[in-house]
Amino acid sequence: MRKAYGIASLIAAAGIAWTAVAAAEALSEDDCRAVWNTAAGRSDLSAQGAKPYIDDFAKVDTNGDGKITNAEFKAGCKAGLVHKFRGAP
Template sequence: MRRSLIIWSLALLPFAVAVNAQANPATPLNDDDCAAAWKEAGGADLKPDKAKPFIASFDQVDVDHDGAINWEEFKAGCKKGLVTK
């Protein structure tokens, strides 16, 4: 019985790590890094294909769900740790 519990615990560990990673976003970008990432991404409203290298979850950053991320949404995503360099 104890061995089964250990095996199940080890089998479920990767799932627990993945859930924790989604619940805890990356370190927020400072204003300069955020502006640099925005410029590198194209400096205009970002469609999913342009945003992909910088944003893991497009829907979390596109808060108005218009299919594009504007500068204000991008900045908010930086502060929440949803944007990476």
């Protein structure tokens, strides 16, 4: 029984580690552009509009003005802070 718990713990830890690595993976320039065009188009991105693509709005909104510019979005893509659309869990 102890061995089963140990194996389960290792599997769970590996899953958490994989999620962290996947979450920090940077989008390609093409994917970043496609997400920007879908999320914001020709205007800045609001916190509400960013929700499906950005988990921590404040990290991408580097100047703290409450909106994400195209330049901030591109930097967020490179830093692995922007992801493709994720539906509700």
